[in-house]
Amino acid sequence: MKWVRWKGLIAFVAVLIIVTGVWFFVVDSAIEAVIEKTGTSMVGAKVELGGVDLSISPLGLSLTGLQVTNPDEPMTNAVQVDRIALSLEGARLLLRKVIVKEMTLEGVRLNTPRNKSGAIRRPSAATPAPQKKTADKKFALPSLEAPDAKEILKKEKLQSLDQITALQADLKTEKDQWRKRLADLPDKDKLAAYNKRIKKLKSAKKGGLKGILSGAKEISAIRKELRKDLDRIETARKELKKDLSSFRRRIDEVTKVPQSDIQRLKEKYALSPQGLTNVSRLVLGEKISTWADTALGWYERLRPVLERAKEQEKAHEVVKPVRGNGVNVRFKEHEPLPDFLIRITRVSMEMPAGSMKGRITNITPDQDILGVPLAYDFSGKNLKRLRSVKLDGVLDHVDQSGPKDTAHFEVKGYQIADFNMCDSPELPMVLKKATADFKADAALAGEALKANLWAGLRSVKISTGIKKDAGPLAKAMASSISDMNALNIKAAISGTLADYDIDLSSDLDRVLKDAVGKQAKAQAARFEKELKAAISEKVSGPLAELKASHGGLHAVGSELAGRLDLGSELLKGMEKKGPAGLKLPGILPKFQ
Amino acid sequence: MLRTIADLLRILNSGTEPGRISLAFCFAMVAGLTPLFSLHNLVVLLLVLLLRVNLSTFILGLGFFSGIAYLLDPLFHRVGLAVLTAGALEGLWTALYNMALLRLEKFNNSIVMGSLFFSLLIFAPLYLIANQMILRYRQHVLAWVQKSRIMQAFKASRLYRLYSTYSEFEGAK
Numbered sequence: 001m002k003w004v005r006w007k008g009l010i011a012f013v014a015v016l017i018i019v020t021g022v023w024f025f026v027v028d029s030a031i032e033a034v035i036e037k038t039g040t041s042m043v044g045a046k047v048e049l050g051g052v053d054l055s056i057s058p059l060g061l062s063l064t065g066l067q068v069t070n071p072d073e074p075m076t077n078a079v080q081v082d083r084i085a086l087s088l089e090g091a092r093l094l095l096r097k098v099i100v101k102e103m104t105l106e107g108v109r110l111n112t113p114r115n116k117s118g119a120i121r122r123p124s125a126a127t128p129a130p131q132k133k134t135a136d137k138k139f140a141l142p143s144l145e146a147p148d149a150k151e152i153l154k155k156e157k158l159q160s161l162d163q164i165t166a167l168q169a170d171l172k173t174e175k176d177q178w179r180k181r182l183a184d185l186p187d188k189d190k191l192a193a194y195n196k197r198i199k200k201l202k203s204a205k206k207g208g209l210k211g212i213l214s215g216a217k218e219i220s221a222i223r224k225e226l227r228k229d230l231d232r233i234e235t236a237r238k239e240l241k242k243d244l245s246s247f248r249r250r251i252d253e254v255t256k257v258p259q260s261d262i263q264r265l266k267e268k269y270a271l272s273p274q275g276l277t278n279v280s281r282l283v284l285g286e287k288i289s290t291w292a293d294t295a296l297g298w299y300e301r302l303r304p305v306l307e308r309a310k311e312q313e314k315a316h317e318v319v320k321p322v323r324g325n326g327v328n329v330r331f332k333e334h335e336p337l338p339d340f341l342i343r344i345t346r347v348s349m350e351m352p353a354g355s356m357k358g359r360i361t362n363i364t365p366d367q368d369i370l371g372v373p374l375a376y377d378f379s380g381k382n383l384k385r386l387r388s389v390k391l392d393g394v395l396d397h398v399d400q401s402g403p404k405d406t407a408h409f410e411v412k413g414y415q416i417a418d419f420n421m422c423d424s425p426e427l428p429m430v431l432k433k434a435t436a437d438f439k440a441d442a443a444l445a446g447e448a449l450k451a452n453l454w455a456g457l458r459s460v461k462i463s464t465g466i467k468k469d470a471g472p473l474a475k476a477m478a479s480s481i482s483d484m485n486a487l488n489i490k491a492a493i494s495g496t497l498a499d500y501d502i503d504l505s506s507d508l509d510r511v512l513k514d515a516v517g518k519q520a521k522a523q524a525a526r527f528e529k530e531l532k533a534a535i536s537e538k539v540s541g542p543l544a545e546l547k548a549s550h551g552g553l554h555a556v557g558s559e560l561a562g563r564l565d566l567g568s569e570l571l572k573g574m575e576k577k578g579p580a581g582l583k584l585p586g587i588l589p590k591f592q
Numbered sequence: 593m594l595r596t597i598a599d600l601l602r603i604l605n606s607g608t609e610p611g612r613i614s615l616a617f618c619f620a621m622v623a624g625l626t627p628l629f630s631l632h633n634l635v636v637l638l639l640v641l642l643l644r645v646n647l648s649t650f651i652l653g654l655g656f657f658s659g660i661a662y663l664l665d666p667l668f669h670r671v672g673l674a675v676l677t678a679g680a681l682e683g684l685w686t687a688l689y690n691m692a693l694l695r696l697e698k699f700n701n702s703i704v705m706g707s708l709f710f711s712l713l714i715f716a717p718l719y720l721i722a723n724q725m726i727l728r729y730r731q732h733v734l735a736w737v738q739k740s741r742i743m744q745a746f747k748a749s750r751l752y753r754l755y756s757t758y759s760e761f762e763g764a765k
Contacts, residue, residue: 003643004642004643012637012642015637015641094692094693094695095692096695096696325703328698328702329673329700329701331689331690332686
């Protein structure tokens with residue numbers, strides 16, 4: 001027993017007792033610190049707890065005074081919870097599984113004020129909120145001033161000019177090619193040489209039968225050569241004819257392009273009743289876009305709760321531990337369970353309008369192991385200024401390669417009062433009162449986002465509050481809007497989380513279209529006339545040049561025709577009589 | 593730094609049995625290289641307190657190995673991952689994975705497994721080498737060190753007197 005120190009066993013037990021004692025003293029603070037640190041890092045703003053109490057039997061945790069700062073408004077809590085009670089499955093903890101049987105959230109309140117700013121110094125690691133693509137313009141009354149056509153033409157590219165320039169280049173190339181070809185073809189000098197050879201034969205004094213036969217043979221050879229040359233010229237003339245007609249057709253087409261330029265620019269710049277249909281987006285788009293950004297921003301922040309990175313290493317799944325180094329390799333479990341799971345969460349929300357109750361099931365970052373998606377369901381009835389509200393949906397990340405999240409939101413009988421619709425100084429709009437029903441369905445499949453929102457407002461009273469010196473258009477619009485007693489709004493959001501588009505329409509479009517339709521038509525007609533004149537001025541010169549250039553190609557045709565005529569005359573002469581008065585076989589009809 | 597060297601010299605120069613110093617050093621290596629708050633380190637602590645190993649060496653060694661463990665973490669991760677994903681051992685790991693006690697040990701973490709595997713692998717060789725080195729030191733260098741100024745100064749210090757009292761309590765001699 002020389003090597004054994006029995007006092008050491010007592011020391012070991014003492015150390016264990018001290019460590020356990022200290023653990024009991026500090027565990028609450030440690031849990032509080034971990035929750036605050038992890039929450040702050042996830043949200044990107046301070047997450048604070050009033051207190052933590054860990055109970056051993058039954059195993060549970062109680063958190064009080066949870067405050068989650070809104071990262072966009074550091075003096076406001078996005079969520080404040082009076083008490084959170086968790087009951088844990090103790091046996092699972094030995095397997096390093098945090099399984100919460102039930103979590104109860106009492107006194108949940110949204111958007112409560114803070115005493116101290118909840119902003120954190122360092123930029124958060126949280127994913128930034130997606131950037132809205134649309135509805136980034138402030139509402140402004142459409143101008144009835146016709147835009148300056150000449151100014152527009154300075155910055156706009158005319159398709160007609162481009163096409164004329166391209167066609168001119170083609171014509172030039174074609175002309176060059178034909179010039180080269182003309183040089184290769186038998187010219188007038190060569191044809192005159194045939195004439196000389198014939199005359200020489202005629203003047204040759206070769207008597208007798210032998211002389212006549214020899215003259216006939218030579219004349220036949222000349223005729224064959226001439227015929228071959230004339231064939232080449234004729235082929236070229238036919239090809240030129242084809243080219244000419246092709247260019248003619250292209251020139252005709254180009255002549256029509258200025259009209260399409262006029263139409264395009266008119267649609268772009270002229271105020272048309274159709275162009276006024278985007279007024280809903282201008283008035284309401286910014287607000288809807290901000291709401292969508294906020295919702296998607298929170299979704300991005302909460303995403304790590306739904307799934308975490310998993311990799312494969314030699315057919316074994318490895319996961320990055322929530323804290324610490326290395327990776328955890330997973331092996332087959334007899335009873336597969338996620339590392340963290342809240343089986344059921346009951347929420348009791350306190351809002352100014354009254355209370356709402358909700359339930360969330362299966363919160364875990366390992367849905368693929370559990371095999372069941374997260375589902376949520378919140379509802380409230382007979383609230384203040386609100387008949388009913390319902391929010392439910394599923395966050396399905398069971399198949400992490402293709403997650404599918406859905407949300408359905410429905411509000412009935414919401415009494416709206418003094419809602420600022422548009423703060424444009426030109427046409428401020430305040431919804432003084434209305435009773436509204438809302439419905440929204442959203443689905444996110446992978447990165448593809450699709451959402452439809454519908455709002456039906458009844459007993460509407462909109463105040464426009466325009467200035468006394470406002471223009472006739474503003475007055476007409478204000479009058480139409482004030483007369484509205486119902487307003488239906490539809491919005492469709494599509495795209496991805498990072499880049500989505502909002503398509504918005506409402507009764508405002510129709511009202512505005514009716515109000516300014518006539519003025520818009522007159523303005524469009526004036527603008528079209530000016531645009532026509534300006535484009536014609538710009539295009540007429542190049543178009544005339546193009547036509548002249550086409551005429552230049554005709555000159556090649558004339559040259560070819562001249563050579564053919566000359567050659568044909570020669571053949572005709574040879575046809576009439578041979579050098580010794582013999583009749584030669586006729587070949588002329590082909591070139592006549 | 594000087595104090596650490598003096599501590600080390602003091603231990604080596606004492607009459608403590610080399611095996612007790614080496615074993616303490618090896619236990620410190622296991623506890624220092626592996627994540628400190630692991631279940632197996634509770635066993636190491638029990639052994640350190642129960643067996644007559646030199647506690648000062650253990651504490652000094654623990655500081656030393658904890659320091660270098662961070663540098664070796666990438667190596668431990670690779671070793672651990674290779675061991676845990678070895679096809680031949682899959683049955684064994686699966687069985688251990690389903691045992692609550694071993695799950696608490698967190699053996700399936702690449703760094704825990706890598707560092708534990710590495711430290712257990714070199715435990716025995718390190719023990720033998722350390723033993724030999726202490727013996728040779730005492731044979732060849734001890735006399736010179738005893739006469740050195742640093743050792744003379746240390747022996748005259750209050751710390752040494754304290755240590756002497758502690759050594760008697762520890763019963764290491």
